[in-house]
Amino acid sequence: MDQRRADPRGALVRPYAVTRGRTEPRQDIALEAVLTASPTQVAESRFAGHDKHRIATVCEGRAQSLAEIAAYTRMPLGVARVLVADMVAESLLTLHTAAPAEGFEERMELLGRVLSGLRRL
């Protein structure tokens, strides 16, 4: 927190201070991409800083999308995306596939599963 206040660039970039000013993620992560953290990953995230540890904790025991991570941690989406991409690269989070966009068969199978899931509600 002190680090944020000391940021000479002031209030305009303060939200990105937790990413040391980086606004581009290492890897593009969709809003609905799902992430999980195992107890080991949560424990290891303690050494990666407060914000990353909070993210890992949110994903422990329940798969969460990037959008949920941003909402639960109250981080702006862009900031959460940079940190989550870092954590995937650092093996602190496991990225699961978002909707498989390629291939007719895969897409139809997914849509079929979503449709029967809705009908069961």
Place this chain on the structure above:
Amino acid sequence: MDFAGYDPAGGRPGRGIVSAKIVVAGGFGVGKTTLVGAISEITPLTTEALMTAAGVGIDDPSKVPGKETTTVAMDFGRITMAQDLILYLFGTPGQTRFWFMWDEIIRGAVGAAVLVDTRRITDAFAPLDYFENRKLPYVVALNRFDGAPQYELDEVREALAISPQVPLVMTDARHRDSVKQVLVTVVEHAMLRLQSEHGRGFPTPVG
């Protein structure tokens, strides 16, 4: 929750859990969050994206002096359908000046429902224009507000110039079963579109 096929040691793509999303679009105050809340297993959450206010509608905000950050909020909900399948419902920001955000929201989506308020039917023109120019399959849902003028679906289709290929349904965004029916229509329409495009040798639309 027990993550099937999940590798606790590494950060490699797990391939275990798949997610899909449906977009709920429409003008400001048309009932998007109500619709999401009627069927979501969680109280709709809000995620915020920061952007420079001066940059709205401008291609390169970095060239604009006197930048000021503003927040664009979008609401979303979740339906866990199976241990390895989660459906997300994303509401688009209502204010038209935030439409650049829509491109990100619709990317990879199954399809969209455009909500229309019969009391302010002209508010639907802009969202409908947006989807007409995208590949994403969409349906139009008339949200019935109490005391609002009641129109026949055909009248609305004509007034809004909705193409005959686009499904048009009535809904009550407060009621789970009604919302469920809208979402079923979105997915069925997406499947039909995919099937017909596949039959004609078109590539799979990805939003």
